[in-house]
Amino acid sequence: xxxxxxxxxxxxxxxxxxxxxxxxxxxxxxxxxxxxxxxxxxxxxxxxxxxxxxxxxxxxxxxxxxxxxxxxxxxxxxxxxxxxxxxxxxxxxxxxxxxxxxxxxxxxxxxxxxxxxxxxxxxxxxxxxxxxxxxxxxxxxxxxxxxxxxxxxxxxxxxxxxxxxxxxxxxxxxxxxxxxxxxxxxxxxxxxxxxxxxxxxxxxxxxxxxxxxxxxxxxxxxxxxxxxxxxxxxxxxxxxxxxxxxxxxxxxxxxxxxxxxxxxxxxxxxxxxxxxxxxxxxxxxxxxxxxxxxxxxxxxxxxxxxxxxxxxxxxxxxxxxxxxxxxxxxxxxxxxxxxxxxxxxxxxxxxxxxxxxxxxxxxxxxxxxxxxxxxxxxxxx
Ligand code: NAD
Numbered sequence: 001x002x003x004x005x006x007x008x009x010x011x012x013x014x015x016x017x018x019x020x021x022x023x024x025x026x027x028x029x030x031x032x033x034x035x036x037x038x039x040x041x042x043x044x045x046x047x048x049x050x051x052x053x054x055x056x057x058x059x060x061x062x063x064x065x066x067x068x069x070x071x072x073x074x075x076x077x078x079x080x081x082x083x084x085x086x087x088x089x090x091x092x093x094x095x096x097x098x099x100x101x102x103x104x105x106x107x108x109x110x111x112x113x114x115x116x117x118x119x120x121x122x123x124x125x126x127x128x129x130x131x132x133x134x135x136x137x138x139x140x141x142x143x144x145x146x147x148x149x150x151x152x153x154x155x156x157x158x159x160x161x162x163x164x165x166x167x168x169x170x171x172x173x174x175x176x177x178x179x180x181x182x183x184x185x186x187x188x189x190x191x192x193x194x195x196x197x198x199x200x201x202x203x204x205x206x207x208x209x210x211x212x213x214x215x216x217x218x219x220x221x222x223x224x225x226x227x228x229x230x231x232x233x234x235x236x237x238x239x240x241x242x243x244x245x246x247x248x249x250x251x252x253x254x255x256x257x258x259x260x261x262x263x264x265x266x267x268x269x270x271x272x273x274x275x276x277x278x279x280x281x282x283x284x285x286x287x288x289x290x291x292x293x294x295x296x297x298x299x300x301x302x303x304x305x306x307x308x309x310x311x312x313x314x315x316x317x318x319x320x321x322x323x324x325x326x327x328x329x330x331x332x333x334x335x336x337x338x339x340x341x342x343x344x345x346x347x348x349x350x351x352x353x354x355x356x357x358x359x360x361x362x363x364x365x366x367x368x369x370x371x372x373x374x375x376x377x378x379x380x381x
Contacts, residue, residue: 002031002342002349005068007061007081008039014323015330016040017072017093020053022331027054029339030347036064043327065089069349072334074327079103082110090351092334094118094131095363097374098264104374108364117333119371121360122229129337129357133177134329139318140181140259143286144170146318147255148189150284150304150311156190167192171253172211173246173270173295174260175202178288182257183209191255196246198224198231198238214249216241230263239268246270251278258295259288264373271296273307281309290314337361 004026006018016039023033033055037047047057058064062084065071071085073093085091095116097104107114117131127133147170148155157167170186172179172195179195183206186193193211195202200222206213215221220238224231234242250256250271256279260268267289276285276298287294290301298305299314306312319326341351351358363371 001347002069003034003067004031004070004072005034005036005058005064006039006072007036007064007077008041009074010078012320013075013317014042014320015074015327016043016045016323017074017327017331017334018045018050018055019043019328019331020045020049021328022335023050023053023055025335025339026342029342029344031342031349032056034058034064034067036061040327043323045327070338072331074330076104076107079107079110082107082112085110085112087111089113090115090349092117092338097363097371101374104364104369108369109367111367112364113362114364115337115358115361116363116371117337117361119361119363119373120333120337121356123356126357129333131330131333134333135319135326136176136178136259137181138322138326138329139288140178140257141185142318142322143178143257143259143288143315144182144185144189144255146313146315146321147257147284147286150313151255152282153254155186168254169194169252170255170257171195171214171250173197173256173258174289175199175206176259176261178259179257180205180209182259183211186255186257187211194249194253196242196249197260198234198242199229201225201229214245216245228263231260233262233265234268242270243272247272247275247278250275253279254283256283256285257288258285260295261289261292266293267295269295269297271298273297276307276310276312279310283310285310285312287312287314288318291316 026033035055037057065081065084071091076095091114097116120126154165155168158165168191170191170193172182175195175197195206195211196214203213287296287299289295301314302316304313
């Protein structure tokens with residue numbers, strides 16, 4: 001029988017890597033789930049609820065980690081927790097592979113095998129394990145709901161005896177998973193929604209959600225998607241044309257939600273100070289790229305900036321503000337990833353090292369950071 005441990009997250013992190021549902025499922029597969037007391041509290045999964053689902057509650061992180069064959073976490077665990085693990089233990093978390101490299105090397109030095117869920121290959125088989133999607137979807141929803149609550153006007157058009165209330169104009173920049181959900185949420189709330197992206201595939205998606213697509217559709221735009229489905233960094237010339245188009249559109253918007261990201265790079269700057277100054281006082285920008293530097297020049301990550309009455313929110317970890325859903329979906333992503341490696345008969349855990357998803361997410365092994373994306377670049381690359 002294998003032991004799966006879950007420790008409490010540090011700092012402001014509200015999410016947890018387990019839910020009553022995944023405790024039941026892992027237990028059903030023959031595993032024992034050991035959860036640090038209080039770990040689920042901020043996701044409204046009390047010790048009792050987790051216990052009722054079949055978990056064992058441990059008094060401390062080191063007690064839980066010390067018994068673990070597999071440690072599940074939301075964020076990169078602390079060195080203290082890593083050192084408490086048994087030799088040969090496996091950690092599965094969002095390890096922030098591009099962040100704090102020295103700390104990552106130190107962590108690798110413990111000899112633990114770690115998998116980072118952010119690197120889950122974006123193939124059909126792995127859709128149900130894709131933590132970026134499960135969390136971005138909730139973030140896109142919450143960005144619009146938060147913007148609506150900050151906005152001092154109504155969202156839908158209302159025709160009343162006292163006159164007409166106009167619909168809010170909402171502009172979504174970046175139509176990935178978060179952007180698509182933001183469009184859908186903006187439409188549900190009655191806004192007039194437009195959206196932009198550099199990947200041509202998004203044009204049809206935007207239209208199918210009933211929003212207007214706005215983009216510079218030149219030759220570069222037609223090539224802007226990588227095989228993995230992500231955006232490529234755009235040339236300076238493209239960015240200039242894009243900025244001109246956005247500048248004229250943004251001046252008439254009430255709410256702007258930005259989600260534009262390029263993997264492994266700082267967020268592209270799409271909204272300049274001058275563009276913010278062209279917007280009406282009372283307008284709201286929610287910058288979902290804040291954690292990676294922001295899509296707006298004036299974004300203050302983790303804060304709300306006020307520039308001439310235009311408020312720019314730079315939330316970090318918006319999915320964490322709907323922790324009940326975020327934890328439920330995240331822990332289900334982990335369950336789906338690990339299930340094939342747990343033998344239903346014997347309850348043994350055996351990783352298939354040839355599996356594409358294992359290779360894609362393996363971050364550290366045998367004392368080193370082993371992921372190809374994190375190796376020093378050789379000349380000519
Ligand atoms: P992301 O978070 O990396 O980026 C968000 C969006 O920003 C992307 O749509 C990107 O094109 C856009 N962007 C980047 N630079 C921009 C710029 N200068 N101006 C405007 N927009 C810009 O993306 P994501 O949400 O992770 O999704 C990327 C793609 O991967 C989508 O097509 C999604 O459907 C696909 N996907 C596939 C799977 C799967 O098959 N398993 C899972 C999830 C997502």
